[in-house]
Amino acid sequence: MVMNMQCQATKKDGKPCSAKAMQGKKQCFMHSPACKQRRLIAQRNGGLARKHTKCYISEEIKLESPKDIQKLIEVTLNSLLKGKMPAKSPASHVAYLSNTWLSAYEKGELVERIDRLEGLVQKAINEN
Numbered sequence: 596m597v598m599n600m601q602c603q604a605t606k607k608d609g610k611p612c613s614a615k616a617m618q619g620k621k622q623c624f625m626h627s628p629a630c631k632q633r634r635l636i637a638q639r640n641g642g643l644a645r646k647h648t649k650c651y652i653s654e655e656i657k658l659e660s661p662k663d664i665q666k667l668i669e670v671t672l673n674s675l676l677k678g679k680m681p682a683k684s685p686a687s688h689v690a691y692l693s694n695t696w697l698s699a700y701e702k703g704e705l706v707e708r709i710d711r712l713e714g715l716v717q718k719a720i721n722e723n
């Protein structure tokens with residue numbers, strides 16, 4: 596097994612870099628001149644990722660009913676469609692979220708119908 600040696604570069608503060616050198620190289624990823632382009636891309640992507648790791652809602656969401664799920668999906672869909680949320684494949688996310696919304700809607704309808712029926716049954720029991 597080949598052990599990576601220590602990076603040969605010196606940091607801005609004059610101290611030796613403490614990172615391991617890349618396999619077969621004398622420097623780590625951050626100090627290798629050959630990796631400058633990849634490093635810039637990684638830094639840019641990291642910046643983009645950080646830019647998007649922000650809060651999408653102003654208050655905590657409580658999930659207690661299918662209607663709460665629907666609301667969450669609506670907020671998420673709006674963020675996604677307005678470009679406020681990163682997505683590699685927005686169309687597939689929209690399709691998935693729409694399906695989830697529909698499922699929550701149908702379950703919500705069922706809960707409401709069962710509640711109404713239970714109310715009617717209880718009313719009939721109370722009347723007899």
Ligand SMILES: [Zn+2]
Nearest residue numbers: 602612623626
């Ligand atoms: Zn280094």
